[in-house]
Each structure stands twice: as structure tokens, then as C-alpha cells.
Amino acid sequence: xxxxxxxxxxxxxxxxxxxxxxxxxxxxxxxxxxxxxxxxxxxxxxxxxxxxxxxxxxxxxxxxxxxxxxxxxxxxxxxxxxxxxxxxxxxxxxxxxxxxxxxxxxxxxxxxxxxxxxxxxxxxxxxxxxxxxxxxxxxxxxxxxxxxxxxxxxxxxxxxxxxxxxxxxxxxxxxxxxxxxxxxxxxxxxx
Numbered sequence: 001x002x003x004x005x006x007x008x009x010x011x012x013x014x015x016x017x018x019x020x021x022x023x024x025x026x027x028x029x030x031x032x033x034x035x036x037x038x039x040x041x042x043x044x045x046x047x048x049x050x051x052x053x054x055x056x057x058x059x060x061x062x063x064x065x066x067x068x069x070x071x072x073x074x075x076x077x078x079x080x081x082x083x084x085x086x087x088x089x090x091x092x093x094x095x096x097x098x099x100x101x102x103x104x105x106x107x108x109x110x111x112x113x114x115x116x117x118x119x120x121x122x123x124x125x126x127x128x129x130x131x132x133x134x135x136x137x138x139x140x141x142x143x144x145x146x147x148x149x150x151x152x153x154x155x156x157x158x159x160x161x162x163x164x165x166x167x168x169x170x171x172x173x174x175x176x177x178x179x180x181x182x183x184x185x186x187x188x189x190x191x
Contacts, residue, residue, distance in 0.1 A: 074100060074162065076139070076149065077184040078109075081175035084189075085139055085162040092141045092159040095125040097187070104186040107147060109176075115152025117176050119183065121145050127159040136172065137164035149183070151176065 074097070076083045087093045099105060099121075109119035116134075124144040134140065138150040140158035147161065151172035164172075176183075184190070 071097065071187055075186050075189050076164065077186070077190050078181055079175040079177060081171075082190055083164045083167060083171075083175070085164050087162050088160040090128065090160065091126045092128070093161050096141070096147075096161055096185075099123075099125070100185055100187045104184050106182060106184050108180060109147075109149070109183050110180045111176075111178060113152075113154070115150060115154050117149045117151070117181065117183070118142065118146055121147055125159075129157040129159050131155065132158050132160065134158070136169045137167040139164065147185070149176065 072087055074085050074087060076085055087097060096105075105121070107119035107121065109117040112118050122145075125141055127141050127144040129143075132138075132140070133153065133155040134150045135153055136151055138148075138160070139162040140148045140150070141161050142148050142156075142158055144159075148158070149164075149172070151169050
């Protein structure tokens with residue numbers, strides 16, 4: 001079938017060539033040129049469309065993952081209150097950011113020692129624990145798989161995840177309460 005198509009095309013071209021050189025009426029020459037241009041224009045248009053699609057794909061060289069990795073803050077929502085948290089600059093915080101990139105992280109947290117809320121992440125994040133004296137608003141990674149929100153002071157070995165902005169012990173206790181609570185961690189501020 002392919003050979004037959006090539007044969008027919010070649011035959012048509014051979015028949016047209018003598019006609020073009022033999023003094024065809026100007027209208028017919030123009031139609032042939034227009035027809036050929038139209039085919040070429042279609043091919044050019046297809047190439048331009050491909051380039052445009054390719055250009056659109058490369059217009060924004062920063063992927064969404066890279067974009068979220070630049071995000072400097074995340075949000076903690078508890079008891080109807082949302083707090084803004086500044087990310088720490090370390091691999092533990094980067095791993096938390098990446099985890100929240102796919103969806104919000106909802107953690108059941110419980111009170112411990114009357115100075116913190118702690119809950120399991122459900123998986124381990126990279127950690128490089130160091131001895132830290134915590135203060136109100138610190139958000140820490142404990143043993144690689146638990147998030148701790150401090151409303152009081154403590155000194156232990158943690159990896160810093162972030163610090164809640166402009167918060168007091170009373171603010172945190174008002175939102176976290178004294179018992180168990182479900183807390184949501186997100187990259188997008190809830191409305």
C-alpha cells in the first residue's frame with residue numbers, strides 16, 4: 001500500500017511539472033502555489049504548535065517540588081486556631097516539607113509532662129538530634145518519627161523542625177487544650 005501511494009504521488013508530480021512549465025493560465029499556477037503553500041503552512045503550523053507546547057512546558061523551569069522547597073513557613077491548626085511556623089533550615093525540616101507537599105499531615109497528639117504535645121508522624125524522617133533547650137512555640141522531631149509542639153520549656157535531644165511565630169504559652173494551651181487533640185500540619189494556610 002505504501003509503495004502504491006509513493007508511485008501515485010510520483011506520477012502526479014511528473015504530470016504537474018510539464019504543465020507548470022508549459023504556460024498554464026496564471027490563475028491555475030496561483031492555485032497550485034497556494035495549495036502547496038497551504039500544505040507547507042500546515043506543516044509549519046504543526047511545527048510552531050509543537051514548539052509552543054514545548055515552550056509552555058519549559059516556561060517555568062522551577063518545578064512545584066522546588067517551589068515548595070523554597071517555602072519558608074508552614075501552618076499548624078489545632079482547636080480551630082491556626083499558627084504560622086517558620087521552617088528550620090535542616091534535612092529534618094526539608095523532609096517534613098516534602099511530606100506535607102502531597103497532602104496535609106494530621107496527627108493525634110497527647111500531652112506529655114505539662115510542657116508539650118507529642119504525636120507519631122507514622123514514618124521516620126531524617127534526623128540529627130542535638131541537645132536543645134526548648135521554649136514555647138518550638139516544633140521538634142523526636143526520635144525521628146514524632147512531632148513535638150512545646151508550650152513550655154524542656155532540655156533534651158531533638159531535631160528542630162520550626163518555630164511558631166509570635167505565640168505565648170496561653171495561646172498554645174488555648175488551642176491545644178490539656179488532653180488529646182488532633183492537629184493538622186499544612187503548607188497552605190487553611191481558610
